[in-house]
Amino acid sequence: MAGNQTARAGDLVRGLGLPADEIAVSEEWGVAKPDPEFFRRVVELGRAAPEETVYVGDHPANDIVPARAADLRTCLIRRGPWGHLWAKDRPADWHIDGISELVPFLCGSSE
Template identity: 60%
Template sequence: MIETIVLDIGETITHDDRYWHSWADWLDVPRHTLSALVGAVVAQGRDNADAVRLARPGIDIATEYSAREAAGQGEFLDESDLYDDVRPALSALRKLGVRVIIAGNQTSRAGELLRGLDLPADLIATSGDWGVAKPQPEFFARVLEVAQSTPEGAVYVGDHPANDVFAAKAAGLRVAHIRRGPWGLLWADAPEVPGGADWRIDSLMELVSIAGG
């Protein structure tokens, strides 16, 4: 029985477009250039942040992040950043009695912004809040702590093979791999990804049938 569903954030419930566009504008590089670099590092299996490092060699991302915030060009999220299926899927899951948690690799500021959207979720937390990030086992230990269920009763939903599929599975959770965003689409058919996930989905609405079944 599925008691809790935990959802990743970037490219699972939110589009990453605004995030990368804001970095491109801050670095004064064309948006399509940074998008191409993101695609390149994804194809190589590298960290997304390497796209910023390629655009500005030697950059200290944490320092630049603080500078952006100080300049009033920091992180921002609103309703337009959500995928269309987020609210209906989360609402339907809660009607089924499933505990809904949102937890991913994001800053504390992103967590504040998400909580401000009044999403139909029981808890929203980020790696910035917890001080530990995926794919570290400690992140998923926190996930299980807040899930209030057994590992077999919890499902982690995400797009990233290493950070989401393999790491959550190693922690004992069941996993749904969502095929959207650069990571989710590019790596969807890699042999190890379907084998590591319990379900492969294209929409969060599919979770309603999975939980209800």
């Protein structure tokens, strides 16, 4: 799990005991979205090929466009009215309204 967050946010998320192998935040890396280095680090953290990595984000310019440029699979999570408008204008592999909707895509039971 990686996010464009502060080191403090990273510590707080780690403290939640989530079932994640690794948790990283941009401040610890010294690089932030939409810098291509952030997405290179995401792939490195996941230890999978870019095309086997899914990046979920809610902003086209900061999330979807640079993740696609890094050859990652992309999922736009629609939040509020802007999220629905952006979903029409920006291609992503998937569009969801909540993170739980991602599970069927990851398990191959939805297109």
